[in-house]
Amino acid sequence: MGKIKTGAYNPLPVAPMVLVGATVSGKPNYMAVGFVNGVNIKPAIVYVSLNKRHHTPTGIIENGTFSINIPSADYVIETDYCGLVSGKNVDKSNIFTTFYGELGSAPMIEEFPITCECRYTGQKVEFDMDTVYFGEVMQVYINEEVLGADGKIDVLKVNPIYFSGLENRYRALGEDLGPGWHIGKQYTPKQGTAEAEPRGPKYQCSIVERCAQPALTIRSRVAPAELAATIGQSAATVFLFARDNGSTPSGALFVAYHGFDGQGLDIEIGFPFMPGIEGRGNIHLSEIPGGKAASYRHVGSYEKLPEVRTALEQWLSINGYVVCGATYEIYLNDPQTTAPEKLETEILYPLLPGS
């Protein structure tokens, strides 16, 4: 097959078209955007990439909020119009019926089947022409008409617009090619290649159903270098607090990893207890969630845990499981009295039901 070099540009064939809304100087303003997508499942974080000369970014900074409005194909003319004219010169506040949600300042479009209001996280990335703004989705609003008989969104009823930048055309959704996170299981590796090797069976999770366990925890944001010391201090604080109140843990010490923002880890450190336990001060009543989860028992030093977790997360992704919420490490024996190669850690991933 002959390959032709055609230059350096964005080759993505289609982008979902949205109108990004913001209140600028007290008025709703909407602009057409194709550089938009999600970057994190929970919390739900989205990004929009906006040219620095546009009117809309001023409103995002002014209010710390914006909206993403997904048009149906019926509104392709209005959508394109919002990409042709700027709120700096033309009042775009009367093109649609605007409503506001919980944030009070992110204008949303009544006529569009899916809209959401976002809180600007304060994170942005500057490029020569555009600035990428990140927002946390606080609420999604759906028009009832686009729900299918099963109560889920029927995307054919939404009838979204895709922009094909390669040919400068708007296009509607095409044929159904099969279920996501699933159809790839039909792939047959080519014989005699590395891909034909089984994929790391030693890192397969077991899928389990768990009961929720009440827990007492301390939540903190720590630099990776401070992790071990913080685990030790917080574990001792929770243990002594419970003991002074006549309780002992019903299970092993655990750490829940909620996220990493590039500098600090958002973690919860604690023990499970029988129901009825209560916290105080910075010791909170929490829980190890119940429901469907992926579990893996690692035997070996704690130093290998990041590597094992990366491999497990690949396994989960390949097998179509969607992790929902924090990842748990449960330390099943005592590092003070156990040789590093005999340490046992359960790694637990709560899963999105149905994934």
Ligand SMILES: Cc1cc2nc3c(=O)[nH]c(=O)nc-3n(C[C@H](O)[C@H](O)[C@H](O)COP(=O)(O)O)c2cc1C
């Ligand atoms: C198909 C299409 C896609 C667009 N995508 C983007 C985009 O991703 N980012 C951007 O900054 N502008 C994009 N624009 C341009 C803006 O929508 C346009 O410049 C608009 O007038 C800006 O409005 P404002 O100044 O009121 O904010 C797009 C326009 C069209 C027609």
